[in-house]
Amino acid sequence: MTTLVIAEHDNAALKPSTLNTVSAAAKIGGAIHVLVAGHQCAPGAQAAAKIQGVEKVRVADAPSYAHPMAENLAALVVSLADSYSHILAPATTFGKNFLPRVAALLDVAQISEIVAVVSPDTFVRPIYAGNALATVKSSDRIKVITVRATAFEAAQPDRGSATTETVDAAADGGVSRFVSQELTKSARPELTAARVIVSGGRGMGSGENFKILEALADKLGAAVGASRAAVDSGFVPNDYQVGQTGKVVAPELYIAVGISGAIQHLAGMKDSKVIVAINKDAEAPIFQIADYGLVADLFQAVPELTAKLG
Amino acid sequence: MKVLVSVKRVVDFNVKVRVKADGSGVETGNVKMSMNPFDEIAVEEAVRLKEAGVATEIVAVSIGPAQCQETLRTALAIGADRAILVQTSLETQPLGVAKALKKLVEKEAPQLVILGKQAIDDDSNQTGQMLAALLSWPQATFASKLNVAGAEAEVTREVDGGLETVAVKLPAVVTTDLRLNEPRYVTLPNIMKAKKKTLDVLTPEALGVDLTPRLATLKVEEPAKRKAGVQVKSVEELVAKLKNEAKVIS
Numbered sequence: 397m398t399t400l401v402i403a404e405h406d407n408a409a410l411k412p413s414t415l416n417t418v419s420a421a422a423k424i425g426g427a428i429h430v431l432v433a434g435h436q437c438a439p440g441a442q443a444a445a446k447i448q449g450v451e452k453v454r455v456a457d458a459p460s461y462a463h464p465m466a467e468n469l470a471a472l473v474v475s476l477a478d479s480y481s482h483i484l485a486p487a488t489t490f491g492k493n494f495l496p497r498v499a500a501l502l503d504v505a506q507i508s509e510i511v512a513v514v515s516p517d518t519f520v521r522p523i524y525a526g527n528a529l530a531t532v533k534s535s536d537r538i539k540v541i542t543v544r545a546t547a548f549e550a551a552q553p554d555r556g557s558a559t560t561e562t563v564d565a566a567a568d569g570g571v572s573r574f575v576s577q578e579l580t581k582s583a584r585p586e587l588t589a590a591r592v593i594v595s596g597g598r599g600m601g602s603g604e605n606f607k608i609l610e611a612l613a614d615k616l617g618a619a620v621g622a623s624r625a626a627v628d629s630g631f632v633p634n635d636y637q638v639g640q641t642g643k644v645v646a647p648e649l650y651i652a653v654g655i656s657g658a659i660q661h662l663a664g665m666k667d668s669k670v671i672v673a674i675n676k677d678a679e680a681p682i683f684q685i686a687d688y689g690l691v692a693d694l695f696q697a698v699p700e701l702t703a704k705l706g
Numbered sequence: 707m708k709v710l711v712s713v714k715r716v717v718d719f720n721v722k723v724r725v726k727a728d729g730s731g732v733e734t735g736n737v738k739m740s741m742n743p744f745d746e747i748a749v750e751e752a753v754r755l756k757e758a759g760v761a762t763e764i765v766a767v768s769i770g771p772a773q774c775q776e777t778l779r780t781a782l783a784i785g786a787d788r789a790i791l792v793q794t795s796l797e798t799q800p801l802g803v804a805k806a807l808k809k810l811v812e813k814e815a816p817q818l819v820i821l822g823k824q825a826i827d828d829d830s831n832q833t834g835q836m837l838a839a840l841l842s843w844p845q846a847t848f849a850s851k852l853n854v855a856g857a858e859a860e861v862t863r864e865v866d867g868g869l870e871t872v873a874v875k876l877p878a879v880v881t882t883d884l885r886l887n888e889p890r891y892v893t894l895p896n897i898m899k900a901k902k903k904t905l906d907v908l909t910p911e912a913l914g915v916d917l918t919p920r921l922a923t924l925k926v927e928e929p930a931k932r933k934a935g936v937q938v939k940s941v942e943e944l945v946a947k948l949k950n951e952a953k954v955i956s
């Protein structure tokens with residue numbers, strides 16, 4: 397039994413999600429290989445070779461993988477698939493985008509966003525925005541799986557010593573091309589890996605008002621998130637969105653400010669260790685899952701909180 | 707250009723589902739059902755393409771039980787021209803649905819297939835990508851902007867780091883994300899018109915597709931419940947609790 401983990405990286409370094417995915421592979425058992433497909437990605441490949449538990453790193457380095465298109469990446473993975481019992485990718489937009497193509501080309505089901513491994517053929521995954529957990533079993537010859545990173549610890553990044561081998565790049569299918577990207581640049585921790593998150597909702601009223609949350613985030617070394625309502629209203633960009641179809645986070649501390657607590661938002665943050673809610677509406681559903689709820693005007697409470705912190 | 711849109715009938719997004727006592731699934735008996743919100747966005751986008759003179763015909767399709775006809779009538783009321791139901795009482799899973807859609811695509815020969823990025827019941831986020839792979843077509847997922855220009859579509863996608871723009875050659879599969887558009891309200895005149903539009907019902911056998919589910923659901927459970935929380939009366943009290951009780955700040 398051998399698992400192939402498709403690494404998420406930016407050529408220079410691995411994304412944290414890759415480490416959590418390797419942990420999921422470890423729970424399945426058997427050997428673990430990591431595929432690093434990129435352009436000038438030797439540093440990423442070297443990092444993969446140091447992950448604890450990884451036996452082999454397979455590297456496909458070609459210009460066509462600089463911004464890997466789903467069609468090309470899927471073709472590459474399919475060309476390697478036959479020696480594997482399991483193929484895993486993080487359940488990030490990277491993994492979710494291309495992995496189903498692999499499953500379809502192999503004529504097998506995909507199991508999306510697992511939160512637990514019960515056995516090599518049985519997994520637990522959230523359904524209905526995480527309001528239910530389904531235990532599913534696959535009898536397909538290859539299990540194709542995306543992994544919810546917050547459900548698995550990160551594998552140790554510096555204890556491994558895997559071998560590395562080069563893999564031929566598959567030809568560029570030429571049916572799709574990368575045009576441009578607009579990525580948020582921030583000195584703050586990444587939302588999905590942050591220990592503390594300060595999140596704003598419709599109650600913030602404007603993008604300008606998010607400065608109050610940023611001041612609090614600065615004090616706490618936190619990432620800043622948002623509800624769908626805040627993104628739809630243009631207060632913050634889409635990559636701030638926490639929720640069923642945005643990012644799923646599970647920090648030590650999640651502070652929800654001016655967020656009512658719709659089912660779809662809870663889906664993205666209800667696994668946080670400690671949840672604080674600040675909202676002037678005492679009936680807001682968020683108070684039903686908050687560990688500490690403060691019914692107050694956020695425009696007074698948040699600056700006061702920032703001032704009272706260390 | 708013909709556009710095919712696939713829609714799914716799901717538990718309404720406002721419903722807080724309950725897990726059945728016997729753990730066999732989720733209560734869907736007396737619960738409100740609606741078109742999957744992402745699929746509404748897909749139908750709306752197709753209709754806007756038609757209004758812009760880019761699409762000439764919109765065919766709405768669904769795979770599922772007889773009641774999916776209601777969902778298809780809604781798609782027709784939003785502005786689709788024709789509908790097809792592949793009727794089955796089997797549990798539909800993405801691979802099977804993708805195979806059925808492939809057969810429909812081969813029959814209808816659209817230049818663009820638009821689907822919602824995920825269904826809010828199984829949250830799989832696979833069908834569009836699988837369909838594209840089976841057809842050997844390019845895909846553009848999680849679309850927040852779609853621009854069809856001649857033989858190509860330029861799509862802006864919502865990704866974890868922000869936005870990414872790709873160009874795909876037509877024919878292609880696009881899956882919709884939340885901010886692609888805001889679906890219109892369906893008007894009564896359009897609901898009435900929709901009743902007269904064609905809705906064909908096919909069987910999977912007639913289509914030549916096997917919808918047998920691949921994944922077996924062994925059980926469905928509620929997630930662990932959180933301990934009940936407390937109300938704090940002041941910011942001072944909150945800080946004290948976070949420091950001394952929860953110990954998440956120093």
